[in-house]
Amino acid sequence: MDELLRVQALARRYGAATVFENVEFTLRAGEFLAIVGESGVGKSTLLNCLAGLDGWDAGRIVHAGGTDLAALDDAQRALWRRAHVGFVFQAFHVLPHLDVAQNVGLPLLLLDRHDGARVQQMLAAVGLEGLGGRLPQQLSGGQLQRVAIARALVHRPALLLADEPTGNLDPGTAARIMDLLIAQTREHGAALVLVTHSQAAAARADRVLHLTAQGIRPGA
Numbered sequence: 001m002d003e004l005l006r007v008q009a010l011a012r013r014y015g016a017a018t019v020f021e022n023v024e025f026t027l028r029a030g031e032f033l034a035i036v037g038e039s040g041v042g043k044s045t046l047l048n049c050l051a052g053l054d055g056w057d058a059g060r061i062v063h064a065g066g067t068d069l070a071a072l073d074d075a076q077r078a079l080w081r082r083a084h085v086g087f088v089f090q091a092f093h094v095l096p097h098l099d100v101a102q103n104v105g106l107p108l109l110l111l112d113r114h115d116g117a118r119v120q121q122m123l124a125a126v127g128l129e130g131l132g133g134r135l136p137q138q139l140s141g142g143q144l145q146r147v148a149i150a151r152a153l154v155h156r157p158a159l160l161l162a163d164e165p166t167g168n169l170d171p172g173t174a175a176r177i178m179d180l181l182i183a184q185t186r187e188h189g190a191a192l193v194l195v196t197h198s199q200a201a202a203a204r205a206d207r208v209l210h211l212t213a214q215g216i217r218p219g220a
């Protein structure tokens with residue numbers, strides 16, 4: 001399969017403190033990769049680096065087609081991210097003043113590709129049919145994460161990044177959201193990088209990598 005992402009000798013430091021170094025891995029198109037590791041080891045930092053939302057101190061991140069994130073300025077990186085990446089966060093990050101349909105449609109709007117039918121299709125795909133006019137405050141946590149999943153995939157990105165997406169949910173809801181996230185990612189043919197504490201979630205990945213301060217290695 002095609003290579004979607006290559007991370008080479010990546011390091012992130014704060015002053016003299018090293019968060020991680022020697023992080024190396026590749027990701028294939030459509031692959032589901034889980035990244036596990038202790039709290040504070042830098043999992044969120046690494047995901048943000050992959051999305052070009054955070055900087056790093058050594059190494060390279062090269063995306064499909066040879067896009068070297070370090071070679072892009074902030075504006076170019078934002079445009080690249082809008083087109084190619086979807087993000088699902090633990091805390092949902094749904095915009096409170098926009099209704100559900102507007103939240104889901106936002107990536108299309110930012111790409112100048114508004115498409116109401118596509119938004120309705122995504123709402124149905126995540127089990128929120130008929131709820132497009134609701135405000136986020138009228139939804140449960142599980143429903144909010146469904147909105148976030150629909151928003152992350154509506155523009156058909158090749159790469160979906162998910163940072164502890166079930167961390168704020170009760171176990172039953174978490175299991176259903178993980179099922180949905182994986183099914184929708186597969187349905188769209190996107191690659192998924194999932195940061196998780198959940199052994200059950202990691203066990204469903206094609207591959208598991210363990211992040212430590214010294215690097216990243218196979219295994220749970």
Ligand SMILES: Nc1ncnc2c1ncn2[C@@H]1O[C@H](COP(=O)(O)OP(=O)(O)O)[C@@H](O)[C@H]1O
Pocket residue numbers: 014019037038039040041042043044045046
């Ligand atoms: N502004 C900062 N200054 C110094 N250290 C920071 C700063 N921001 C984050 N860190 C450190 O980076 C490390 C990685 O954090 P994070 O990526 O959130 O870890 P994880 O997601 O694995 O729990 C933490 O140990 C944290 O203390």
Ligand SMILES: [Mg+2]
Pocket residue numbers: 043044045163
């Ligand atoms: Mg984190």
